[in-house]
Amino acid sequence: KAFGPVIATMTGAPDALPALLPMGLGDLGGKFNQVYVDSFERIVLGGQDVRGVLDEQATALKALIDQSKAPCWAPDKPSEGACPVE
Numbered sequence: 360k361a362f363g364p365v366i367a368t369m370t371g372a373p374d375a376l377p378a379l380l381p382m383g384l385g386d387l388g389g390k391f392n393q394v395y396v397d398s399f400e401r402i403v404l405g406g407q408d409v410r411g412v413l414d415e416q417a418t419a420l421k422a423l424i425d426q427s428k429a430p431c432w433a434p435d436k437p438s439e440g441a442c443p444v445e
Contacts, residue, residue, distance in 0.1 A: 376434060383429030394419050420444050 370377055384391050398416045401407045421444040431442035 378432075378434050380432075381429070382432045384423065384427045387423050387427045391420065391423050394423070417444050 369375060381388060381391055394416050398412055401412045402409050424444060425441045428441050430440070431438040435442065
């Protein structure tokens with residue numbers, strides 16, 4: 360209940376971009392989440408170059424999505440086969 364007003368404010372913002380949690384990753388979901396944690400730590404906490412980190416981590420995400428054959432999830436358009444990582 361405590362988070363209700365916060366979530367309503369965030370999702371009701373004019374620039375909100377609602378997104379679903381990753382789907383179709385199966386047992387690789389934890390590794391997918393770790394890529395995001397690692398990226399945050401390297402960029403925000405470690406002060407590393409944003410573009411360099413994102414380019415490197417895109418390779419890791421692509422490998423996980425390709426391995427799991429996970430299709431794209433909202434807000435991306437549906438894909439046939441594994442969701443492409445750009």
